[in-house]
Amino acid sequence: MGRAQQPLDVGIFHTLVVQREAGGAVGLSSQHTDATGAATRVSTTYYHLAASVGYLVPIEGLIEVGAGIGAGYDAFQLENNGTLPTVEYPYLRPAVRLRVRALDELVVVSIEGGYRALFSRDGLGERFGAGGASFGWDVSGGISGTLDFGGFYVVEAGYAQYVHSFGGGGSTGVGTSGTDGGYRIALGVGYAIR
Numbered sequence: 001m002g003r004a005q006q007p008l009d010v011g012i013f014h015t016l017v018v019q020r021e022a023g024g025a026v027g028l029s030s031q032h033t034d035a036t037g038a039a040t041r042v043s044t045t046y047y048h049l050a051a052s053v054g055y056l057v058p059i060e061g062l063i064e065v066g067a068g069i070g071a072g073y074d075a076f077q078l079e080n081n082g083t084l085p086t087v088e089y090p091y092l093r094p095a096v097r098l099r100v101r102a103l104d105e106l107v108v109v110s111i112e113g114g115y116r117a118l119f120s121r122d123g124l125g126e127r128f129g130a131g132g133a134s135f136g137w138d139v140s141g142g143i144s145g146t147l148d149f150g151g152f153y154v155v156e157a158g159y160a161q162y163v164h165s166f167g168g169g170g171s172t173g174v175g176t177s178g179t180d181g182g183y184r185i186a187l188g189v190g191y192a193i194r
Contacts, residue, residue, distance in 0.1 A: 015056040015064060017097070021072075023048045023184070032081040043079040046182075048072065056099060064099040072116070074160075076180070085123035087180075089162060091116040091136060105146045113139045116162070124164060128175030131167015136160060142186070152192040157185050 025046035032040045054068020074089045095114030102109050116136030124134070140158025147153075161181030 015058075015066070015099075017052075017054045017056060017066070017068065019050075019052045019070070021048065021050040021186075023186070030078060030081075030084075032083055040081070042081045045077040046075065048074050048184075050093070052093065052095065054095065054097060056097065062101050064101075066097050066099075068095045068097065069093070070095065070114075085127045087121065087123040089116070089121065089136065090119040092119070093117070093138075103145075107143060107145050109141075109143055110156075111139075111141045112158075113137070116160070118162075121164065124166070124175075124178075128164075128166040128178075129169040131169065132165035132177075134162060134164045136162040140184075146192045150191050150193075152188075152190045154186065154188045156187075157183070159183050 025044070028044045028046055030042040030044045032042050034040070050070060050072030052068050052070020054066055054070075056064035056066035058064050070093045072091050072093055074091075075087075077086045078084055093114045093116050095112055097110060097112040100109045101107075114137065116138065118134050118136060121134045138158060138160035140156055142154055142156030142158075144152070144154040144156075159181065161179055164175075164178045164180075166175040166177065
């Protein structure tokens with residue numbers, strides 16, 4: 001997964017953060033188990049796109065706290081299997097963030113959490129019922145830094161989950177609730193505008 005992040009010193013807000021992400025899964029597959037217990041491998045594709053902007057306010061010079069807003073798109077594309085459909089999640093994501101400058105801007109530790117307000121869950125709604133609701137959340141932490149010549153690096157790990165409830169009336173009519181989620185690791189290098 002690729003991630004570009006650019007912290008900019010902009011005076012009154014101190015740091016403006018602009019992020020863009022694009023990624024996908026490597027070697028991902030799913031397994032379908034039928035009523036007899038027989039398992040079948042299901043071809044699975046996953047990709048993710050997101051962008052956000054936010055600002056950070058300094059506290060005591062070493063710590064920055066802030067908020068941001070962004071949008072994203074997660075897609076879980078499954079081969080036809082009779083149980084789970086392909087699902088795509090477009091979402092709006094407000095988030096909070098904490099940065100600790102462990103070694104000025106050379107080594108920065110960050111923690112971030114966000115809420116994912118979904119615009120749709122079409123595949124799941126058709127299969128298990130349009131009633132009910134879905135939302136997502138995520139949390140991540142990492143280490144990043146900017147070198148003297150402007151080079152930028154980031155190492156980050158995180159977890160995202162979607163939570164669902166269903167009102168019945170779908171094509172299978174058997175779903176009442178469910179979750180899906182996954183872990184991610186991001187490694188990136190780039191150039192920081194300062």
